[in-house]
Structure formats: C-alpha cells, structure tokens
Amino acid sequence: MNAMIVYKIAQMEFVRVITSPIVLFAGIILLFIAFLNGAGGIDTLDYISSTDNTDTAVLKGFQQIFGSTVMLLTITTAFVSATTIPYERWKGSVNVLLAKPLYRRDYILGKFAGLAMFMLLFITFIVLFTGLAVIVYFRGPQSISGYAWRVMAYITVFTLSCWLVIALNMLIGIISKNILFVTAAAMTYFFIDSIWYSNRFLGFLSILTPQTLLGKCIYNANTSIGLFDSLIPFGHWLSSVIPYVSLLIIEMILLLLAGIYLFSREDSN
C-alpha cells in the first residue's frame, strides 16, 4: 500500500464531499434541529432535572434528538458513499486514475479514508453544537470530565456506525455501475435500517445493521445500560459495548475487503 497515494485520494474525496450540496443541505437541517432541541426542548430536561439531580438531564439533551440526527446522517452518508465511485465511472475520471501507477485497493482505501475523515469531523461538529445548544439554553454539566468522556464516546460510536454505512454503500456502488440502481439501493438500505424495523426483515440478523449496533451502544434494553445515564459508571458502559463496537469494526473491515476484492477483479470499462 502506498500511503502517499491513499492520502492524496483521501484528500480529493474529502474536498469533493465537503463541497457537495447534499452535505450542505444536511448540515443546515442538522444544525437547525440541534438549535431547536436546545431552545425548545428544555421543558423535558427540566423535568428530568427535577427528579434526578445528576448530569443525566444534560446528557439526555443528546438523546432527545438522537433518532432524527442518526436518520439524517445515515441518509447523507449512504448517498454520498454509494455514488462516489459510480459518479467517477460516469464521468470517466476513474479510467484516467486507473491508468496511473496506482493499485485499485489504494483507490478504494483512499476513498474510504476521505469519507471516513469527513464523517468524523462532521459528526463531531454536529454533536458539539448540540451539546453547546443544551448548555446555553439549559445548564452545563456538574462533572466536566464525566460529560467529556461520554460525549467523546458518543462521537466515537456514532462515527463508527457511519463508517460501517460508508463501507456498505461503497460496496453497493462497486457492485453496480448504474447510478439509478445505486441510489435506489442506498435508499432501500436507509428505509430498512432507519424507518422500517429491520428485525421484521432480517430477524436475528438485524443485529448486524449499523443502526441496531449503534442503538445497542447508546442504550441496551436487555441490560438497561445507557450511555446517557450518568448514574451508570462510564467504565461499566464501556465494557458492555465492547462486543458491539468490535462487531461494527469487523463488519466494516469485511465489507471494505469485499469492495477491494470486487473492484480489483472487475473490468475497468
């Protein structure tokens, strides 16, 4: 693997995504939702605060818009990653790139790295803005370190689940050369994982979907351990989510390897 080439492709991909109108559109909506959550959602936080004099109320500020944030970020991630390779095929730029002394795996890794870095920064920005809106309109946390750990953990698991979405949708984009099919498949994925109950389709296999794994990390109904419950020690939460985080990482690597394998074998035309 040529790290320099991967870095260059990642840089190009990062610039492409950050200037994409889809991302701008999603970013504006997410910031608006985060602002509404801070300015309009404090009545619920006040109620939690009156019954529970801990930092749980401040942390619940994230949980209040967890569903709507995850859904929109999944839409953005799925479409941006599914269309990245089909667009380059359509424009013919992939053929120019592949004519260079470049391994196909470096191309896929670079694309993935660019998208992954972008999602990390995007999610960090959105989560920090959400936290800021809650602090401005409600109150700050009593334990800064506990709050910081949990916010960092939230960003980490959220980003990992988005990375899995990237790997999955990039694979769809590698399998099909038809942009219409790829966008429709990305949309179908979004519906199954975010809007419909994936367990209705997939049964016990639904545990493998990014949203289910993220949901398990944020709040596990079987063990009643949640990231946003300040009464549960952070270490206790961390040890309970290790299996799910491991599964996220393993799935991501497998899908990425499958994408590299398929892309390396296909005819460049």
Next chain:
Amino acid sequence: MRNVLLIARKEFVDILSNRMVLFVLVLFTFYVFTLVYDFSIVVNGGRPGAKVGLDDNNGVAAANYILYMLTWCGTIIGIIIGCSTISTERMGSALNTLITKPLYRDTIINGKIIGSLLFFAAYILFIMAIFTAAFLVFCGNALAPYLADYFSRLPFMFIFVLIYIGVFLSLSLLVSLLVRDQAIAMVISVVFVYFSEVLVGQSISRNLSNILPGLGLEGLLSGLSPKSVATQAHLVFAHSWNDAYSAFFKILPGMEKLLLFMVIGMILSYIVFVKRDIS
C-alpha cells in the same frame, strides 16, 4: 388524448420492464410471505400471548397487515419511480427527442403521471392478491369467519394507499424536474420522508411550538406529515368496531389532505415541466 394514452402506455411498460422495479417487487413479494407466515404462527397459537391485531377479529388484523406493508413499501416505490421517470429519459436523451416531437409538453407529463399511477394501481392489486392467496394458504381456517371484514376493507385501503403513494410520486417528480443531479433529487425526496417521519415521532414540532408558543405549530406541523395521516388510518382500520365504510369516512379528511398534497405537487410539476428548460 390518444397521445396521452400512448405515453401512459409506454411509461407503464417502461416501469414494468425496469429491472430495478422488478427486483424490488420480487423482494416485496418475498417479504409478504414472511409477514403472512409470521401472522399464521400467531393466529395458530404458535406464540402464546401474542396477538395479530387489537382484538380477536383476524380479518381486520390481516387487512391491516396489508395496509401497513403497502404504505411502508409504497413510499419507496413512489420515490424510485417519481425520480426515475424523468431521470432515465434525461440521461438517455429520450426526453429531448420527445420534446422535439409535435406534442404539447403537458401531454408528456400527463401521460407519465397516468402511466405511473396505473402502475401503482397494478402494484397495489398485485400485492393485495399475493397477500390474500398467502393468507388463505397459510391460515385460511383462522381467517374464514372474518372474510367479509377482510374483503370489505380492501377497496378502501386500495384508494388510500394509491393516494398516499401518489403524494411521494408527485413530490419526487417535482424534485427530479427541478434538480438535474439524480442522486441529489433522490436525497431531497428521501428528506421529505425524513421530515414526514420526524414531525410525528420526534420532538421537532413540539420544540418549535415551545419556541413560538400560542401559534399551534405542534399540531399544524404534525398534521402536515403524510405519516401522521397514515398512522391515523392504521389505527382507524385496526379497530373491528369500525366497519369498512365508517373507517373510510373517518379517514376521509386525512385522505383529502393527502390528495391536496398530491395535486399541489402535480400542478407544480406541470408548471416546472412546461415553463423550464428541462433537457
């Protein structure tokens, strides 16, 4: 009129011969069988304590399974067809050829809308037929006493689902006419679904109402969501004390709202298609 019917027929055949649509239809047919199999396990007592509906009327519960499935899956079909009907012709430059023919532009869009709606009608009937056949095969005995309730609801559900899918069809058609990039058009259409979902289930409308109190924003925004109308329809149809007619009349105001959304979307599509350079 003849030209409209010709374009409608071509649109119907195009959609039906689209491999992606066929793939989705096969997927949904498979899903129908899994749903009905699950239903049969519950009604045959395979899962003690579980119920298929709100009460003991299996016919009402079975019909509601169809309504759930068609409103959920219909949304995705509506968006795919709404976006692809213009995008595929634009990508293949067939739209330019069509526009240069001695045809009014409104003839083209009328034909496309009629063809798409006819396809949806055929799709709904197909799924209903598959459901009915599967119900009768898997759990005919449990369903037999309630067949009148089951069949009496289907025509009203057909009308409701057709209008519901039509809303997403008209919105995605409008977006694909406005936005040249097909992926962005599809994202925007999906964002409509997102808003439809979050305005009901999440706290966005309540938060907005808290910021601007006294304007009734929570009810207004939730009411604008097609999902809220569908949720209300699911509830009304789920109760066996509502016979098919009374259930239909109870959801009629919501259906009128959906129809209005669909008509507004289509009128805007007309305006964009006739006035704008869409090539």
